[in-house]
Amino acid sequence: MFALCDCNNFFVSCERVFRPDLEGRPVVVLSGNDGCVVSRSNEAKALGIKMGTPLYLIKQLVEREGVVCFSSNFSLYGDLSDRVMSIIRQHTSRFEQYSIDECFFSVDHVPAKGQKAYCEQLVRDIRRGVGIPVSIGIASSKTLAKVASKYAKKYPGYHGVCEIRTDEQRVKALSAFEIGDVWGIGRRAKAKLTAAGISTALQFAERSSVFARNMLNKPGLLTWQELRGQDVIDITELPMKQSITTSRTFATAITEQPLLEEQIANFCAHCARQLRTQKSVAQQLLVYAHTSPFRTDQVQHYLSELVMLPVATSNSQELISYALAAFRRAYRQGVLYKKAGVVLLKIIPEEAVVPDLFDVKDRDRDKRLQRVLDHIDDRHGKRSVIFGSQMTSEKTVYKTEHKSPLYTTDLRDIITIHAN
DNA sequence: TCTGGGGTCCTAGGACCC
DNA sequence: TCTGGGGTCCTAGGACCC
Numbered sequence: 001m002f003a004l005c006d007c008n009n010f011f012v013s014c015e016r017v018f019r020p021d022l023e024g025r026p027v028v029v030l031s032g033n034d035g036c037v038v039s040r041s042n043e044a045k046a047l048g049i050k051m052g053t054p055l056y057l058i059k060q061l062v063e064r065e066g067v068v069c070f071s072s073n074f075s076l077y078g079d080l081s082d083r084v085m086s087i088i089r090q091h092t093s094r095f096e097q098y099s100i101d102e103c104f105f106s107v108d109h110v111p112a113k114g115q116k117a118y119c120e121q122l123v124r125d126i127r128r129g130v131g132i133p134v135s136i137g138i139a140s141s142k143t144l145a146k147v148a149s150k151y152a153k154k155y156p157g158y159h160g161v162c163e164i165r166t167d168e169q170r171v172k173a174l175s176a177f178e179i180g181d182v183w184g185i186g187r188r189a190k191a192k193l194t195a196a197g198i199s200t201a202l203q204f205a206e207r208s209s210v211f212a213r214n215m216l217n218k219p220g221l222l223t224w225q226e227l228r229g230q231d232v233i234d235i236t237e238l239p240m241k242q243s244i245t246t247s248r249t250f251a252t253a254i255t256e257q258p259l260l261e262e263q264i265a266n267f268c269a270h271c272a273r274q275l276r277t278q279k280s281v282a283q284q285l286l287v288y289a290h291t292s293p294f295r296t297d298q299v300q301h302y303l304s305e306l307v308m309l310p311v312a313t314s315n316s317q318e319l320i321s322y323a324l325a326a327f328r329r330a331y332r333q334g335v336l337y338k339k340a341g342v343v344l345l346k347i348i349p350e351e352a353v354v355p356d357l358f359d360v361k362d363r364d365r366d367k368r369l370q371r372v373l374d375h376i377d378d379r380h381g382k383r384s385v386i387f388g389s390q391m392t393s394e395k396t397v398y399k400t401e402h403k404s405p406l407y408t409t410d411l412r413d414i415i416t417i418h419a420n
Numbered sequence: 421t422c423t424g425g426g427g428t429c430c431t432a433g434g435a436c437c438c
Numbered sequence: 439t440c441t442g443g444g445g446t447c448c449t450a451g452g453a454c455c456c
Binding site (some may be wrong): 030031032033034035036038052053054055056057059072078217218221230238240241242243244245247248251252285292293313339 | 421422423424425426427428429430431
C-alpha cells in the first residue's frame with residue numbers, strides 16, 4: 001500500500017506558521033513580480049479566487065474582503081518542506097519526494113489494520129512539530145492514493161487520513177470523483193473524455209483498456225490501470241536533473257542590451273551553481289528572451305540560441321561567456337523583452353567529461369578557482385562574490401512588495417523576530 | 421499598466437543506416 | 439509503368455505535473 005502526504009495550501013500554510021493571527025482569514029501567495037495567485041487559503045478559495053488568477057483582475061475583491069497577499073518566499077517554503085519531509089522519512093520506508101509539498105511512502109511495515117491510525121499520528125506529529133497541516137491518502141496505487149488524499153483534505157471527519165482499501169471503497173470514491181481532477185488527466189484529456197460522455201473517474205475506469213489507450217495513448221493507459229488499483233507509475237527520483245532552467249519575467253519590459261546581459265549572466269551563474277551541487281556538467285546551453293505574449297497589440301519576438309559546448313562544463317565564468325556571446329548574436333535592438341532565461345541541457349556526471357585534445361583552457365586551475373568562489377558563497381551567503389557581468393547596473397527589474405521575512409534561514413531576520 | 425517558474429515524459433517525423 | 443523493409447537516433451512540440 002502507498003501513502004501520499006500532501007501539505008494543505010502549502011505556501012499559505014508556511015506564511016501562517018509565523019503569522020498565526022492570519023488563521024481563519026483569506027490569504028494568498030503570489031508568483032514572481034506579484035503577478036498571479038499560486039496558493040490560496042480555504043477562505044480565499046471560498047471567495048472564488050482561482051489558482052493562477054492575475055492579481056490585477058481581483059484587486060477590488062482583495063481590497064473589499066481584506067485578503068492578505070504575500071510575495072513568494074522560496075527559501076522559507078524550501079526550509080519548511082525539508083522539515084516536513086524529514087519527519088516522514090524518519091519512520092517510513094521507500095520514501096519518494098514528489099514535489100516541494102508532496103511525498104509518497106510505503107506503509108507496509110505496519111499491519112493493514114493499523115495503517116490509518118499510524119498515518120493519523122504522523123499528521124499530528126507534523127502539525128505539532130512544524131506547524132504545517134497535511135492530508136494523507138492510502139491506497140494500492142499512487143493515483144488512487146492521490147484521490148484518497150483529496151477526500152482526506154475535503155472532509156474533516158477523516159482527521160486528515162483517508163484510505164481506499166476495498167473495491168467497494170474504490171468504486172464509491174471514484175464515482176464521486178471528477179475525471180479532470182484525476183492525477184495525469186489535464187485539460188486536453190478532460191475535453192476528449194467529456195466529449196466521449198465520461199465525467200467521473202469511475203466511468204473512465206470501467207471502459208476497456210483499448211478505449212483508454214486509443215483515447216489518451218500510453219500515459220492514459222497507465223492512469224486507467226492505476227484507477228483500477230494496479231501500481232504501474234514509477235516516480236523514483238532521477239539521481240540527476242536532466243535539465244536546469246533559470247528564467248524570469250521582468251516587472252516592465254527591457255530593451256537595453258547591457259541590462260539584459262546582466263540578467264542572462266545571473267541566470268547562468270544560478271544554473272551553474274545547481275549543476276555543481278549535483279556534481280554534473282552540461283554539454284549544451286540555451287539562451288532565450290521574448291516579448292510579452294499577452295500584448296497582442298505589440299510585435300512579438302522570440303529569440304533562442306542553442307550552444308553546443310566544446311567541452312562539457314559547470315564553470316560559471318565559462319558558461320556565462322558562451323551565454324553572453326550567444327545572446328549578442330540574437331539580440332535585436334528596440335524589442336521589448338519581457339522575459340528571459342537560460343537552460344542547461346545534455347547533463348552528464350562530472351566523471352564522464354571527454355577532454356578535448358586541442359583544449360587551450362587550464363581546466364584544473366578554473367576548477368580550483370570555482371571551488372574557492374563556491375566556498376565563499378557557502379560561508380558568507382549567496383552572491384558574496386559575483387562576476388562583473390552579473391552587476392553592470394544597479395537597476396531593479398523585479399517586483400516583490402509583500403515579501404515576508406526569511407524567518408528560518410536569514411540570521412538578521414531571525415534576530416529581528418526574537419527582538420519583537 | 422498589470423498575466424510565474426521549473427521540471428519530465430511521450431510521440432511523430434525526419435535523417436540516416438544497411 | 440514499374441521504385442522495399444526494417445531499424446536507430448535525434449529533435450521539436452505537446453501534454454502534464456506541482
